[in-house]
Amino acid sequence: MPNAFSVHQTAAQAWEALLAHGGLEPAGRDREFVDKLLSLLAPQADDIDTALTNSSTDRFVQCFFQSMQQFTEMFRAILDYYQAAGARRGRQQLNISIEEAHLEFKDFEDFIQLWNDVPGDLEVPLVDQSTMSVHRVAFEAVPGLPSKTYKAVRGEICTGDPQVDAWLERYRDGHFSPVPPSLWLEQQQHGYKQLAAIGVAAVETILEIATSRSELWEHVPAARIEECDSFSVAHLRLLETDSWLGTMVAGLALARDLDEDERDRIGDILIDRLAGLPLRKIRTQVSFGDLQKFLSLPVWKKRHELYAVWIFTELLEAADHHDLRLHHDNGRITFQFRETLLASIVSARPNLDMITERKTPLDDPVGKGRTGNVQPDYSVWENGRLANKRCILVVEVKHYKRTANRSFADVLTDYAAAHPDAKVVLVNYGPIGDILDRLPFTAKWRCSVVENLTPLSALERERFRYIVRGVLGEPYRPAPAVDQSRHARTAIAVDVSGSMSEVLTDPKLEQVIATLAVGPVANELYPIDSRIHDPIPIDQSSRLAQLARDINSLAIPVSQLLGTYEKIFVLTDHDGLRDLADLGGVVEALPLTGMFKVSICQ
Structure with a gap:
């Protein structure tokens, strides 16, 4: 180019x-x-x-x-997920509809292909500011190495490499110079190689503007550091207040003399922190004409609107331990100002639906412009057999450069009020600030904020995923096998609420269970009251009596079990029958036991 x-x-x-x-x-x-x-x-x-x-x-x-890389990684994430989803669904031509524009996969592919075609002499892991000092964390895996590293920087010990020691002497005197190439070139072990690339890029960046520490301090004011790119000279200036570059060079030189196990421990940490990160191209051969091509592509023109779509892919990444089903309307995935079912989590119990722009009524909202309802960007709803389906998660997306404390606090207040059982999360491309203290006490504990959430902010992305995973929970396992070749279609659930305490000690209970546990029935019992307890083997039903203490609220746990099994036999009493009435099962009295068997199907 x-x-x-x-x-x-x-x-x-x-x-x-x-x-x-x-x-x-x-x-x-x-x-x-x-x-x-x-x-x-x-x-x-x-x-x-x-x-x-x-x-x-x-x-x-x-x-x-x-x-531009922040947008490139956003487009790449959208492309990667929807390509995989389209392949799983047998649809290769899915497209995204957003604000009356329709973006096809080819639009994303064209941008990414153009980016990949730009030649670069060096590729560097695109670490954020918090990860730039990964070498210090890694060196701590070997006792004594951090101390030796600082001693080498101060000139109290030698590294064993005369060229590196000479470089460190100039460094101590306040001078920057190219690091001996041999030090970088010999870092071929995975993890070390990526760290060396970071070092090369940092040295070249500093030398473009300064050859001494005093010159760097003079030309780069500290006041602009907070908003800097992690590889900018301003951020490197901040790192150099604690000999960042010197400790990397000295530590790598000293690591030559470590045994294989010690080097592997360092390498494992480097791999854990650096593997999988986007790569930044250094010394690229990019032209003005190339930039014009990038800026003329459809996805660039919708880059700000696509931020909310990228947040949805982050939601899906947070749920990647679950089984997901992506929905579309004849090949179109719609992100517009109307309610749309985007995805379902079929391994959750009950199943969960991810929905965009669902309206929920709210009397007297405090937020400006809201009247009678709220309409969050994304919400996750239970999709079980019960009529009163709950919202368990709300995510509202903002693309503000600066915080808007009053407006942000009103969003959390209204969305928490409209969704009393939900975790409410506000995310913003820029800062949010300390707004939780502005919320009503009853809502504050259910609300979280994630600020500066961008494709290049690793810590913020992990924080968002951690919050979402905490709400979604772990996947429910498949139905236990009946034998080596068949999976159970039916399970036995036993009401262990307090009102069942006498029945659970009756020897006749074991006979009833033995009668039911034939055919394709799971070989475990599910104790239930207001939740599902850990299953126990059918031949250990005597353990059920030890659980009889809670109140019964059987409809929810039975609905959850029906997500795994086609039929549930529930053993319960009169109180339990009232709980299960809305599920429409077939009731059979069990003479001389005080129990009922309720057969409930999907």
């Missing part, structure tokens, strides 16, 4: 052309993009115009390309 520029001779001219061509909103929704571009291009500049004045066109194009 050529680097020649026949029209735009300055970075400022190229920027103005891209603003017009790509629909960028530097004072609006793309403000964060501009901040990232500025942090890469010239963090010492007061604004983007000043930075462009002192930048070459080639460097501007390189930095613009790097700043």
Whole structure:
């Protein structure tokens, strides 16, 4: 891809052309993009115009390309999931409908293919700021190595490599210089290789602007660090207040003398933290014409609207331990301002539905513009046999560059009030701030916020997934086998609530269970009251009496069991019959036992 520029001779001219061509909103929704571009291009500049004045066109194009990666990873995540979902459903031509636009898979594929086709001499794991010091965490796996590393940086011991020791001496004197290439090149072990790539990229970035620590401090003010790209010189300046680069170089040199087991322990940590991360291309051969191609593609023009779609893929990632079923309407997946069933979790008990834009009535909402109901971006609802299906999770998505405390607090207040059993999560592309103290006490404990949630923010993504997984719970296992070749279609559930305590000690109970436990019936009993207890073997039914203490509320646990079995035999008393009335089972009195057998089918 050529680097020649026949029209735009300055970075400022190229920027103005891209603003017009790509629909960028530097004072609006793309403000964060501009901040990232500025942090890469010239963090010492007061604004983007000043930075462009002192930048070459080639460097501007390189930095613009790097700043686009947050959108690239968002498009990649959407493409990866829906491609897999389409293949599973036998539909290769699924498309996404969003705000009257229809984006086909090819639209995403074209963008990703164009990105992949840009040559780069070095690929670096795209770590966030919290992971940039992964080498320090890894070195702690070997007792004594962190201490030796700092001693080598201070010059108290040698590393055993004269070239590295000479580099460290210059480093102690406040000078930056290229690290001996042999140190980087010999890091071929998985994990070490990725760490070396981070080191190479960091050294090159620093040397582009400074050859000494004093020069770095002079040219890069600390005030702009918080909003910086993790590989920006401003962030590297912050890391260098604690000899970040020196400890990486010294530690890698000292690690040469470790035994294989010790090196493997370090490598395992590096792999755990770095494997699977997106890769950033360094020293790319990207042209202004390439940028124009990127900005003309349909997915770029809908990049802000697709943020909410990406959040849905994060929801699905959080549920990846479950069995998922993606829904579509004749090949179209709709993300518009109307209720749509997007996915079902069929391994949850009861099954769960992921729904977008479902309205729920609410009297007197406090949020501005809401009248009589709320309509969250995503909500997860139980889909069992009971009429009173509960919402267990609400996720509202914002794409604000800055916090809006009052508005955000009102969202959580209203959504928690309308969904009294749900965990309510507010996520934002930018900051949210401390808003939980603004909520009513009854709602505060059910609400969470995840701010700065972007495709490149590993910690925030993991926090969001952790919250969602905590709500969804673990998958229910398949029905236990009857024998080695058949799975059970029927199970026996025994009411162990307090009112059944006398019946559970009656020897006749074992005879009743033995009579039922024939044919394709599970070889375990399910004790139930207000929940499902751990199953016990059929020949150990005498243990049921030990559980008789809770109140009965049998409809929910029976509905959950019907997600696994075609039929449930429930042994219960008069109180239990009232609980099960809405499930419409066949009731049979069991003479001389005080029990009833209720047969309930899917």
